[in-house]
Amino acid sequence: MISYLIFVGTIAGFYSLLSLGLVKAWGQGGLVNLGLVGFVGLGAYTSALLSGAGYPIWIDWIAASAVSAAVGVALCFVVRNLRGDYLAIVTLGFAEILRLAETNEKWLTKGSDGISGIVAPLKNHLGDNFAVFYLVLTWVLVGIVAFVLNWLLRSPFGRALRAVRDDEQVAAVAGKSVLRLKLQAFGIGAALSGLGGALYAHFTSYIAPDVFITQLTIYIFLAVTVGGYTRLAGAVIGSLALIALLEATRFVAALVPGLDAVQIASLREFAIAVTLILVMQLRPDGAFRMSNERSGLGASRPGPDACYGKKAVLDDGT
Amino acid sequence: MSNLDRRTFLQAGLGVGGLMLSSSLSRSWAQQGDPIKIGLIIPLTGATSQFGATMGQAAKIAEAEINGAGGVRGRPVQIVIEDDQSNPEAAVRAAHKLIDVDKVVSIGGSYASAVTSAIAPLCWEGKTALLTSSGADSITKLPHQGYIFRTSPTVTLQGTSVGKYAVELGGKRMFFLGPQTPFAQSYIDITSAIFKAAGGSGGGLIYEDKKSSYRSEVDQALKESPDVIVLGGYVPDTSVVLKDLYRAGYTGKKLGFSFGINDALTKAVPAEVSEGAYSLIPSAAENSEAYKRLIGKMGRPSLDSYSCQVYDHVVLTSLALARASSGEANGTAVRDNLRAISAGEGKRTDDAVEALKTVISGAQVNYDGPSGPLEFADNGDVKGVFFRYEQVQAGKLTLRKVG
Numbered sequence: 001m002i003s004y005l006i007f008v009g010t011i012a013g014f015y016s017l018l019s020l021g022l023v024k025a026w027g028q029g030g031l032v033n034l035g036l037v038g039f040v041g042l043g044a045y046t047s048a049l050l051s052g053a054g055y056p057i058w059i060d061w062i063a064a065s066a067v068s069a070a071v072g073v074a075l076c077f078v079v080r081n082l083r084g085d086y087l088a089i090v091t092l093g094f095a096e097i098l099r100l101a102e103t104n105e106k107w108l109t110k111g112s113d114g115i116s117g118i119v120a121p122l123k124n125h126l127g128d129n130f131a132v133f134y135l136v137l138t139w140v141l142v143g144i145v146a147f148v149l150n151w152l153l154r155s156p157f158g159r160a161l162r163a164v165r166d167d168e169q170v171a172a173v174a175g176k177s178v179l180r181l182k183l184q185a186f187g188i189g190a191a192l193s194g195l196g197g198a199l200y201a202h203f204t205s206y207i208a209p210d211v212f213i214t215q216l217t218i219y220i221f222l223a224v225t226v227g228g229y230t231r232l233a234g235a236v237i238g239s240l241a242l243i244a245l246l247e248a249t250r251f252v253a254a255l256v257p258g259l260d261a262v263q264i265a266s267l268r269e270f271a272i273a274v275t276l277i278l279v280m281q282l283r284p285d286g287a288f289r290m291s292n293e294r295s296g297l298g299a300s301r302p303g304p305d306a307c308y309g310k311k312a313v314l315d316d317g318t
Numbered sequence: 319m320s321n322l323d324r325r326t327f328l329q330a331g332l333g334v335g336g337l338m339l340s341s342s343l344s345r346s347w348a349q350q351g352d353p354i355k356i357g358l359i360i361p362l363t364g365a366t367s368q369f370g371a372t373m374g375q376a377a378k379i380a381e382a383e384i385n386g387a388g389g390v391r392g393r394p395v396q397i398v399i400e401d402d403q404s405n406p407e408a409a410v411r412a413a414h415k416l417i418d419v420d421k422v423v424s425i426g427g428s429y430a431s432a433v434t435s436a437i438a439p440l441c442w443e444g445k446t447a448l449l450t451s452s453g454a455d456s457i458t459k460l461p462h463q464g465y466i467f468r469t470s471p472t473v474t475l476q477g478t479s480v481g482k483y484a485v486e487l488g489g490k491r492m493f494f495l496g497p498q499t500p501f502a503q504s505y506i507d508i509t510s511a512i513f514k515a516a517g518g519s520g521g522g523l524i525y526e527d528k529k530s531s532y533r534s535e536v537d538q539a540l541k542e543s544p545d546v547i548v549l550g551g552y553v554p555d556t557s558v559v560l561k562d563l564y565r566a567g568y569t570g571k572k573l574g575f576s577f578g579i580n581d582a583l584t585k586a587v588p589a590e591v592s593e594g595a596y597s598l599i600p601s602a603a604e605n606s607e608a609y610k611r612l613i614g615k616m617g618r619p620s621l622d623s624y625s626c627q628v629y630d631h632v633v634l635t636s637l638a639l640a641r642a643s644s645g646e647a648n649g650t651a652v653r654d655n656l657r658a659i660s661a662g663e664g665k666r667t668d669d670a671v672e673a674l675k676t677v678i679s680g681a682q683v684n685y686d687g688p689s690g691p692l693e694f695a696d697n698g699d700v701k702g703v704f705f706r707y708e709q710v711q712a713g714k715l716t717l718r719k720v721g
Contacts, residue, residue, distance in 0.1 A: 264399070
């Protein structure tokens with residue numbers, strides 16, 4: 001049981017990293033990235049291939065983040081005029097393109113056979129302690145990322161980003177470079193997805209294109225929605241709640257008598273959906289609400305946000 | 319309803335988590351007399367879930383038979399089923415739960431090759447046997463320390479059999495149509511080589527699955543004017559390809575594999591569309607009593623080979639543990655005893671209950687299940703598989719040949 005909880009905790013950390021990236025791009029930047037899983041895959045493949053070529057792990061992880069960030073910035077630049085639902089559709093398609101490339105570029109990715117035997121850091125030295133080590137490593141990374149993002153979002157950069165999210169034209173009139181802010185937000189979100197993917201690849205030692213399907217993107221959107229989509233704490237709490245829900249339904253559904261295997265599996269999916277509907281009904285903002293963040297200059301406090309509570313889930317802030 | 323504050327929300331979450339923890343902790347202290355748990359990771363939801371339901375039912379029958387005969391060394395067996403959600407990431411989480419919480423001795427079922435490859439490292443590191451019905455050749459090439467047993471014939475073997483049968487049917491110009499899978503290119507290479515060796519020609523095309531029309535792929539295939547088309551897809555895409563072939567007026571021979579052309583397909587398309595299509599089905603010998611008994615108990619006219627394999631996964635694990643001299647019920651005991659009860663000079667039987675009784679009496683046994691003779695090579699691949707060659711006639715699969 002303990003080793004299972006350690007494993008689930010590590011996966012929760014992996015989900016948290018992705019959720020933090022999504023809060024950065026979506027909650028704070030207003031950029032709906034439904035192609036999140038594509039960047040996870042990009043990071044995972046980059047890291048797995050580099051480590052297969054003999055590069056040390058820390059270089060692989062930095063490269064994974066960098067490649068994902070670069071591709072993310074490039075994509076964001078190409079679709080810079082798209083917002084909201086349109087951006088969501090393009091990013092969704094982009095993730096699918098990446099998955100097809102991973103499936104078909106066999107010379108590089110071994111196609112749908114996937115890459116197995118990806119080395120885990122220090123696994124030979126640590127033996128049985130590896131699982132705990134990786135759990136701590138993952139959550140230390142989550143902590144560092146959350147700390148840096150928190151600092152970034154409180155800085156003038158963060159305020160400018162929120163201004164772009166809430167009204168691009170006003171931000172532009174105020175002299176902010178809207179495009180640059182968007183590229184930065186999207187790039188950081190993609191980099192975190194890439195890092196998460198690299199972390200996952202070296203943890204489970206096997207990746208294939210089928211791992212990186214839209215289901216994972218939807219899970220992360222659910223986690224962030226449950227936690228509160230504008231808040232870093234919401235990302236982490238939401239990820240923990242999601243993984244608890246995903247895994248708890250395994251045990252609870254099995255206790256229902258008189259069901260066959262297919263019905264139990266369906267009941268699990270049903271329970272997840274019902275829980276999320278309930279959360280959205282009872283607490284539409286998630287566990288952590290959007291908050292007005294003050295400038296920190298000690299000037300007069302801003303009034304309540306007039307748009308508060310009126311935002312749709314995929315609102316692009318216009 | 320905004321009076322639900324954050325504290326209540328978090329408390330509720332913690333409560334649910336605690337409940338889950340306590341309910342599972344109490345069950346994880348396994349003792350002598352407690353059931354021996356056999357894990358199954360099968361596709362119950364998602365894109366690959368066509369056979370999930372019957373896989374689960376077949377496993378339940380095996381469980382009931384073993385327990386009806388007194389169980390393994392006085393302990394009943396209990397199957398624990400987890401859904402792979404047709405997704406390797408979900409399958410990894412399921413496998414961790416089975417190995418760490420349920421302490422299963424083996425994991426059976428695993429169907430999609432990506433799922434099997436993803437959970438395989440967990441199994442050999444956790445010293446848990448993995449019995450799989452996946453076909454990709456790469457699986458048994460993993461450094462699995464003997465923990466992997468594959469009851470499905472490999473892609474290479476299936477491709478060779480289909481190619482030879484197509485030549486036997488008088489084909490000269492073969493064209494392969496199939497989705498991008500780990501084995502699509504292997505199928506094209508293998509079948510083309512067989513046709514060229516027989517003086518014919520071969521070609522192929524790999525398409526993207528999940529499309530609603532394959533008209534352009536079919537047109538491209540028909541440009542080569544093939545007299546045999548090999549269909550390498552699963553039911554959803556194969557049914558669309560067959561419809562497009564029918565619309566295009568193709569009259570040559572069509573061959574497919576059991577995961578594409580089966581009862582589910584004949585129900586999904588009109589009889590004239592599937593008419594004449596051949597299917598290659600890994601199987602036991604023609605008059606296998608084990609197969610007939612299993613479909614009788616399930617109340618079905620026929621059963622796919624994958625569900626038969628899952629039935630055998632449960633039986634093989636139970637027999638191996640019954641033979642284990644140490645009396646321990648763990649994955650290593652399954653690994654070390656599995657070959658001894660499924661092959662060799664012992665008494666040959668295709669009845670799980672009789673095999674169990676023979677093993678308990680201390681005699682040698684050679685168990686042949688509904689999925690085949692179940693003899694394993696050193697790398698874990700199954701040997702000596704029979705194939706049933708069936709053909710769709712008026713919407714029903716009828717047997718043409720066994721070999």
